[in-house]
Amino acid sequence: MKVAVLDVGKTNVKAVIVDVAAGRELAARTKPNKVLTDGPYPHFDVDGIFGFFIESLRELHAEHGFEAISITAHGASGALLGEDDLALPVLDYEFRYPAEIEEAYDAMRPPFSETFSPRLPGGLNLGAQFHYQRRAFPEAFRQVRTIVTYPQYWGWRLTGVAATDVTSLGCHTDLWLPRVGMFSSLVERLGIAGKLAQVKKPADLLGHVTGEIARALGLNKPVPVYCGIHDSNASLLPHLLQREAPFAVVSTGTWVVLFAVGGDLDHLDPARDTLANVDALGRAVPSARFMGGREFEMLTGGQGKATAEAIERVVGEGIHLTPSAMPGCGPYPHAEHRIMNAQGSLNADETYVAASLYCAFMTKTCLDLTGASGPVVVEGPFTRNTLYIEALERATGRPVIAATGSTGTSVGAALLASNLSASQVAQADAFTTSTLPDEFQRYCTEWGRLARSLPDMSAL
Structure with a gap:
């Protein structure tokens, strides 16, 4: 079965x-x-994006064909629909609001003990976005008829059917228990209880593409569109089908999001960006995150090698590179990022190595905070960084598996449209390379000591 997946990441979008x-x-x-800066706020x-999707699907259908469409998108976004279109632009979650709106x-917002949503900067809590839009644009907000979560916005554009899904609602929104x-x-x-669209599971059939969309794509008949899923949960789904708990999945991209299947839900720390996500089956999963892909790109500038x-x-x-290169999130949200013990400047390769080890240690910290145990599966761009994989395996002392080849989000989202058994899901590749010297364990211990000793900048 061939499935077309629309994958809306924070950095890139893919068909x-x-x-x-x-x-x-x-x-x-x-x-x-691209984030647009015209209009009332960055959006x-x-x-x-939709024009790109239509053009890409038309080309891909002509070349390969497909039997269904599935959708995956980043979290912390939703769309406010009016009668026929958006009532307000889809807000960029990195936008920061005035202090009085934040305080209100x-x-x-409900307590963490109910929602398992930590308080995050800007609009990373979707409820904060709706509060800002309601306060800052009351007239436009009154025109809202339906609210959909972000994967379902794209499904609505394809089918005209509005919905929300449990994985997007359960992604640190403050809106879900x-x-x-x-x-x-x-x-x-x-005041949005009557406006949120019907809650569905990601694998539910949303509808079929409209006749207009079918013609634009060159389809002989409308194809089914499945409800859709939060992108990190899409990475988790194949492993839920083929592995027994406990295990952890590390989904890498702009964000590094960790799912500790069989982990500790009762001792999560909201001050350290731990939370519960909701998986494709509607179950709460202990999770943690940091903005690892953004940090790695910012630190290295895309240069260097190990x-x-x-x-x-x-x-x-x-x-050592210490936390946090991107302040305000992750397990050390208020620590001041530093370069420690460098006598002279670092060249591009040395910066790459230090950044890779930093991301591995941040990932280990997230594993520890969620009570993760068992093997660790890494999905996404960091699978190509063999130094990161080896460092994570050495630091945790347990198997780390790089799910190379396909991106986890696309394959996971495609599974929503199928009834495949776990045995039909492609297996990940075991890691075998060894490049780190014997003194790495000392280096790992020293990084942990440095991270714990950094001052909390929020208290200064």
């Missing part, structure tokens, strides 16, 4: 054809996800 039986991509089209270029929101599977009290406080000489200098001299 992908997945051969579900083989568990791999056949073809893909990609474009940057996503949804018309540009803090006073109304993961333990019991129902809306939180914030929904009533925001040479033996660079590893020898960084590990041998104890050169």
Whole structure:
């Protein structure tokens, strides 16, 4: 079965054809996800993205064909629909609100013990976005008829059917109670209880593409569109089908999101960006996150590689990058990022090595905070960084598996449209390379000591 997947990441958007039986991509089209700065606030270029999707699907259908469409998108986004179109633009979750709006929101949001949503910067709590839009644009907000979560916005554009899904509602929104599977009290406080679209599971059939869309894609008949899923949960889904708990999945991209299947839900720390996500089956999963892909790109500028000489200098001299390169999130949200023990500047390769080890240690911290145990499966771009994989395996002392080949989000989203058994899901590749020197364990211990000793900048 071939499934077209629309994959809306924070950094890039993709249209992908997945051969579900083989568990791999056949073809893909990609474009940057540009944030527009015109209008009332920074917002996503949804018309540009949708035009890209239509053009890409038309080309991919002509080349490969597909039998269904599935959708995956980043969290912390939703769409406010009016009668026929958006009532307000889809807000960029990195936008920061005035202090008085933040304070009012803090006073109304439910406690972490109910929602398992930590208080996050800007609009990373979807409820905070709706509060800002309601307060800042009351007239436009009154025109809202229906609210959909972000994967379902794209499904609505394809089918005309509105919905929300449990994985997007359960993604640190403040709007959902993961333990019991129902809306939180914030929904009533925001006055949106009657506007949120029907809640569905990701694998539910949303509808079929409209006749107009079918003609634009060159289809002989409308194809089914499945409800859709939060992108990190899409990475988790194949492993839920083929593994027994406990295990952990590390989904990498702009964000590094960790799912500790069989982990500790009762001792999560909201001050350290731990939370509960909701998986494709509607179950609460202990999770943690940091903005690892953004940090790695910012630190390295996309340059460098893990040479033996660079590893020898960084590990041998104890050169450390400390948290947090992106402040305000992750397990050390208020720590001041530093370069420690560097005598002289680092070249591109040395920076690459130090950044790779930093991301591995941040991932280990997240594993520890969620009570994760068992093997660790890494999905996404960091699978290509063998130094990161080896460092994570050495630091945790348990198997780390790089799910190379297809991106986890696309394959996981494609599974929503199929009834495949777990045995038909492509297996990940075991990691075997060894490049780190014997003194790496000392280096690892020293990084943990440095991270714990950094001052909390929020208290200064």
